[in-house]
Amino acid sequence: MVRGMTAEQEFFALLQPEQGKLYRTAWAILGNEADARDALQEAVIRAYRAFRQLRGGPAAFPAWMRRILVNQATQILRRRAKVIPVERPEDLSPESVVDGIPEESQVWDAVRRLDERYRAVVVLRFLNDMSLEDIAQALDIPVGTVKSRLHVAMKRLREMLQEADEERRGAL
Amino acid sequence: MSCDQVRQDLVAYLNDELPAQNMQSIAAHLTACPACAEEASTLRQMCQRLTEGLRTWVEQGGCPPEVERQIRWALQAEAEADRMHARTITWRTIGTAAAAVAAAVLLVTITPVGGLIRNITASVGQTEVVGNPRAEVRPVGQSLTMNGISVEVNEVQFTAQETRVLYEVENAGGVSVDELQAVQLFAGGAPLTLISSPMVKPASGGAVQITATFGAAQAGQPVTLRIERIGGAHGPWIFELPQRMQSGK
Numbered sequence: 001m002v003r004g005m006t007a008e009q010e011f012f013a014l015l016q017p018e019q020g021k022l023y024r025t026a027w028a029i030l031g032n033e034a035d036a037r038d039a040l041q042e043a044v045i046r047a048y049r050a051f052r053q054l055r056g057g058p059a060a061f062p063a064w065m066r067r068i069l070v071n072q073a074t075q076i077l078r079r080r081a082k083v084i085p086v087e088r089p090e091d092l093s094p095e096s097v098v099d100g101i102p103e104e105s106q107v108w109d110a111v112r113r114l115d116e117r118y119r120a121v122v123v124l125r126f127l128n129d130m131s132l133e134d135i136a137q138a139l140d141i142p143v144g145t146v147k148s149r150l151h152v153a154m155k156r157l158r159e160m161l162q163e164a165d166e167e168r169r170g171a172l
Numbered sequence: 173m174s175c176d177q178v179r180q181d182l183v184a185y186l187n188d189e190l191p192a193q194n195m196q197s198i199a200a201h202l203t204a205c206p207a208c209a210e211e212a213s214t215l216r217q218m219c220q221r222l223t224e225g226l227r228t229w230v231e232q233g234g235c236p237p238e239v240e241r242q243i244r245w246a247l248q249a250e251a252e253a254d255r256m257h258a259r260t261i262t263w264r265t266i267g268t269a270a271a272a273v274a275a276a277v278l279l280v281t282i283t284p285v286g287g288l289i290r291n292i293t294a295s296v297g298q299t300e301v302v303g304n305p306r307a308e309v310r311p312v313g314q315s316l317t318m319n320g321i322s323v324e325v326n327e328v329q330f331t332a333q334e335t336r337v338l339y340e341v342e343n344a345g346g347v348s349v350d351e352l353q354a355v356q357l358f359a360g361g362a363p364l365t366l367i368s369s370p371m372v373k374p375a376s377g378g379a380v381q382i383t384a385t386f387g388a389a390q391a392g393q394p395v396t397l398r399i400e401r402i403g404g405a406h407g408p409w410i411f412e413l414p415q416r417m418q419s420g421k
Contacts, residue, residue, distance in 0.1 A: 008251040012244070019240060024233030028226065037239050041373075044243050048250055107225020125183070126222040127230065132189055150183045158218055 118153035249370035310414040354400030360393035
């Protein structure tokens with residue numbers, strides 16, 4: 001523990017620079033901000049309770065915290081998969097590419113428009129660098145399903161990104 | 173292997189995640205099939221673009237202020253719960269030690285053994301006293317609804333060091349209760365210093381529970397809780413609370 005700081009202060013000092021990234025990671029996995037907020041809050045409390053078990057010092061905190069968050073978010077996805085899907089406003093985003101999206105957000109814009117089943121595997125694979133087997137375990141689905149979802153998602157993403165690139169070129 | 177089978181496995185192939193035999197089969201297919209080789213090349217670029225694009229988007233992200241506040245409050249509430257737990261444990265330890273002392277005194281009365289007494293006294297002396305378990309607890313049970321927000325005050329606790337007010341806020345009007353502004357406690361008309369007001373927000377929804385801790389109130393002074401504003405809704409919610417009866421604890 002850092003001298004003169006309580007565990008709460010030390011934890012918060014480590015958490016603060018990561019909060020924005022953690023929030024967006026949860027948002028990317030879960031597809032909406034309300035669930036991202038809940039996942040982040042739950043993950044923070046879990047991490048705080050386990051803070052004394054953190055090994056590797058402050059340098060290990062970001063990866064450790066991100067693992068806890070990803071676990072929390074995939075737990076929410078598993079729960080969600082067991083209930084009848086409810087249409088949420090976030091799922092009703094327009095199919096066409098929104099004008100004026102900065103180039104660096106184009107990938108996210110395409111990913112967020114994927115159906116939840118496809119978005120989750122894409123985010124876990126490409127943002128969180130998880131193996132197909134780890135994704136299968138996290139989402140409680142067979143590895144074959146992860147592969148086929150990725151295959152479909154990649155086809156869809158390629159179309160969307162090509163469309164966005166063409167619009168961008170046309171606008172220049 | 174057919175082109176369809178190869179393409180299903182390409183993402184796994186590009187990341188070296190297939191059994192050795194499948195890796196070799198796909199490599200052989202890609203050498204012989206220019207269309208699939210082209211597909212693999214495009215897919216590799218796509219994978220790279222997705223990784224970079226998503227990471228950039230995440231790196232650029234900020235946490236909305238209300239989420240940051242909510243997390244800060246949840247952490248404070250958790251830390252406060254830890255402290256309360258530590259106090260309970262400490263006082264339980266003291267209670268056990270005190271019982272042991274009492275038993276020892278009884279033993280000494282029957283068979284005086286000075287050494288035994290000295291040991292137990294030392295163990296009591298080493299126990300850290302971090303709280304006062306003899307707080308004066310006064311149930312309140314008052315509630316007030318304004319602008320769709322219900323505030324219910326459950327309890328007030330007085331000690332020599334601080335005054336705690338336990339209350340709940342239920343949001344029935346769609347207003348965020350994340351922001352509780354200008355929570356004040358007056359004793360004898362003078363405001364007491366606010367020390368902390370951690371909030372516990374149940375994940376399942378429902379009322380938000382707050383424990384507001386202020387400076388100590390004097391016995392016999394009228395005590396008033398005033399909450400000026402909750403989120404975007406204006407009050408004030410005002411409660412006349414029970415007075416502190418005893419002094420010196």
